[in-house]
Amino acid sequence: MSLPCEQLDLLVIGAGPAGLCAAYEAAAVGCRVTIVDENDKAGGQLSKQIHRFFGSSHHGAGKRGIEIAEELFGDCLKLGVDVRLSSSVLGLFSNGEVMIDAPTQLCLVNPGAVIVATGASEKSLAFPGWTLPGVMGAGAAQTLINIHRILPGSRVLMVGSGNVGLIVSYQLLQAGAEVVGVVDTAGSISGYQVHAGRVRREGIPVYLGHRLLSARGSTGLEEVLVEAIEDGTVKRFEADVLCLAVGMSPLCDLAAMRDCRMVYEDALGGLVPWHGADMRTSQSPVYIAGDASGVEEASVAMEEGRIAGISAAEDLGSLNSGEAAERRAAIAKRLDELRAGPHSRGKLAAKERLYAR
Template sequence: MIRNIQSATDLAPAYDLVVVGAGPAGLSAAIEASIHGLAVLLADENESPGGQIYRSVEHASVADLARMGPDYAAGRTLIERFRQQNLSYASRATVWSVGAADEEASDGVHPLEVGISLGGIARPIAAHRVIIATGALERPFPFPGWTMPGVMTAGAAQVLMKSSGLVPSGRTILAGTGPLLYLVASQLLRAGVSVVAVVDTTPVENWRLALPHMFAFATSPYAVKGLKLLLDVRRRAHVIRGVTAIEAVGSGQFNALKLRRGDKSLQIEGDLLLLHQGIAPNLNLALAAGCDYGWDEHLATFRPNVDLCGASSVQSVSIAGDAAGIVGAVAAALQGELAGLSAALNLNRIGQGCYQQRRNRLARKLARALRGRTFIERRFRPDKTFRVPEDGGTIVCRCEEITAGKLREVAALGVPGPNQMKAFTRCGMGPCQGRLCGLTAVELLAQCRGQSPGEAGYYRLRPPIKPVTLGELAALPHTEAAIVAVAGFAERAKDGALDINHGSHQ
């Protein structure tokens, strides 16, 4: 049965496999690896398993399940399977680093070291393999007024619905593009929320890009679900399509959305504005671990380079689910199973023949689950005018309040990449560490330099990728090499002049 880990002091010093993230991919990876007898630790920041898609589904009422829909309710079955496994589960845990183990401390069997904080205590944990299943983040949506009170993301509203049963009480406007925009609108409408308008910013020309992939979409499970969803929202709310510009206005608080559609302007009054223009892989942990990545022009985002089973460019590190590319819950679970299966093979817990048979079955299921995704990617690709703000006064970096105009000024100085732009402006240095501004900043810089975002590259990320207190860091066990590196007394240490136990000179 599941062993619930409440404090970092209860963690074992080493595990066969550490899985980061308890969404569909992470849960499935942990289940698969546990079935084959691996010592597994699943670490997740949330209070209960499920990730964003299945958040709080274990505790959802009948009314909650009806409001959120059958895809949400399906998460209960996966979590029930997870609860029956023989593995360790650390909820409310922060994984802030994944990297090669210190040669001095390594036992030669566990090549990786994972930095985990839990219960106010930080610990380095040795691992033979790591599967990163950190999911996705909502794409930045910068435009004039997007940071004012009364404006939030559609995903945040969904979190409140799932975790606390909270729904907006006033006039609500949704704006942006992507399936989640309509899903949240439908869920709010079923909850009795006053949705006064759904403002769709999807570029009209996207149909031309998506049309060649229409047949695959029409024969996929997405087609019927998507059609029902669109019809439900259009029947119960005012949907405005073909919007080419928006601006949130209000005196200290959002009270209206200005929009432009062709040569016509319109203003819609409301109390809350919910924004969404797709999701992008949560890259920070994978990039800090040193995994190679590239720019996906069709998704308009960066994504790690992985193979069918999630193996990355870093030995023993795999990436599964939306953290490796947006695939949806069903495909993410299958990718998690493939990654867990590969971990079992690597540790000789399954024979090559059995592995190949199961791998082939999962690959076929994955191909079916991904059918139709290309159409969705092309159809709902957000327009560049909404990804890169034209207005110089629009804030790009919310943490440091850096505007698009300021970034363009720095780009004009000839900075060679986003890391140098970060040094000049602090854009990406705040608590979110670029999660809310990274894509926008890189695309803006690439635009100014006349190159692709892939040529510009992304931020250079280093651990810790999440805030860690000085108390936690001070309590970490330190090797002699680590102390020497920090203290800067390498030569004297070799001569025995440095007392590493007390950090003082003899």
């Protein structure tokens, strides 16, 4: 089989917050940019975030994720970015070619630079009953309620008190489900206190220091057993949905396929492509941004995306190096602010270790 190979300037893989911001920055200085995304809508995870965002006003804080997605997408369209949706990248080959499964056909492109902004995937847990219908990632439940408008069940138990677990618990409640509790092995809430506050004031109890024992049911989930770590007492929750919000791992298999050097950083979610503060990977001209470069917040993904876009534009000759460095420095300053809080300490340290390698 031989396919014609289309020449492109900059290819951005993933139309989430990082990809859209990367495309915008590069297009703004005159690059010809193409974005591909496997979903039929741009925005990535922002498209299912119906809550208002944290961050600074610069990152659209106070706005809802869906609104931010629409704005970023609109900005890209205004600059003439070529956005190809429902298109999955199947491979990133060492000769520089990229194979895309587009709506009508398979195609090959050969871009001058590639930004990998593919996001992250949810981690799972193995325990008795984890294969029962009704056991799902919290992100999956969020996609069901906020994109497809389908309630996955009527009684939900959430595992994980990080921001994802707390936010999705609240949104399940908004969608009409009953949330019977949030369970976490940790002794304190892992997410922001204000998110926990929203959930608790709705009467949802948070069981800290508790671990999941098993999920049971015949044809689907019926009950979940949870153990108090300290005294071994076991609680039985009747539930038809068990949501797992136990972290994410960077989705960077495309970078690995392209032989980018991979580094393990637990705080960033697992293996990530090595990259500098300029978001260049060990393989030129491949760049990485957003959760694919280490799982953090959406506002961080946006800023990293902007940096990747600028670096790619520089290497494609659309920006001189002085100007590029200046723009990156301004963004780096905002990134430092975003990562200044105690919640980001581990991630910041991991990123700094990475940059220094």
